[in-house]
Amino acid sequence: MQQDQLIAQLQEGNERAFERIYQLYSESIFGIIYTITRDKSVSEEILQDVFLKIWDKAPSYNPEKGRFFTWILNIARNASIDKIRSKDFKNKQLNLKSDNFVDILEAKSNQNSKIDAIGLQKYIDILEPVCKKLIDLLFFKGFTQKETAEKLNMPLGTVKTRNRVCIDKLRATVV
């Protein structure tokens, strides 16, 4: 209920609601953007655009169609994909081959303090390779169920049930 009220306030143009929404989602959205672009300053730029868009388009968000989180997830993924397909980004010659979110977790886990590293390591350890692929495509890259099935050469129903198992495991690590 609280969440719904917050979104309703945002839709009315309430700046404090916007700030709260930013607190709740910005780090995650930043992670999504960074997983796609792999460029910190570009990610900052896109993150700002995404939240400005959230502010502007909030009135057009319709809860009947889907979750608010899903809505902003789509904005962020689309903005990031637009960016990496753009000329000026391609000119940077970034290596985007088969990287997925797990690389970022591993890199961070190697760099960061022990406590953080343990937290990050648990994601890496707990997720099977298939889970890593599924979550990367479905969540981080915004593939549809069908696209994922084709990409991983997996029956449509299997995508759904395998992913369910993966998320369950993930949830087990979340307090």
Added chain:
Amino acid sequence: MEDINEYIRTGVLELYVYGALTESESAEVSATLKQYPEVKEEVEQIEKSLLQLSAATAPYNPEELIQNIKQKLSGTEKVIPITRKKSNLVPYIGWAASLLFLIGLFVLFNRNNDLQDSVQALQAENAQMESQIADARNNAEKSEELLAMLRDKNIIRVPLKGQQVAPEAYAMAYYNKENNKTYIDAKDLPEPPRGMVYQVWSLKMQPLTPTSIGLLDKFEEDDNKIFELNNDNLSEGFGITLEPAGGSKSPTMEQLFTLGTVSST
């Protein structure tokens, strides 16, 4: 209840949160979610775990960026994507504009200086012209005055011919008995050497008695070489001698340049 748990276990809710379902499938889940609190609870749990996972992939917490975003919120909502693209250009345009402005200022400053210079030149020229005009007017007045005097009916013209010392010399005396003035036209006298001056004498003939009526002062500077002298003598002739500066009491006859007599009519 059993059905709902079954529904949850299909994994459709995860795909729903991802946004991996079709639009109609999503709408269906949304409706179910409204109806069953367990489903909603489940979706919120899925969201929570995904939020944590994706937050873990963020390079850092971008909480400070909210300040940048908030600055752009008010006023410019609708045009933000456009202004962002333009924002790289705007400072350049700004710099270019101010550079152009500076160049413009510099050009105008230079041109202004040039104009001021030429204004000054013109003013100087103008002043010069004015003084020339004033001079010309003065000369004209003088000439008119002179002409008026020479036309006076009481004037007697007395040609003064060159003498031994200077046979080429020549002068004309205009003798006016009525107003006691005598004018000497010394146009054809040579310039006196430095330290010397011409002195004009009124002459009585029987016996020859010279009376000084004045010096041709500032001979070189006088343009028309016409000199006005007071002469209240009953002159029968005029002579001009060269004398030391300041003049002499009696004429130096060796230096008699011109001489002429008033023809008795």
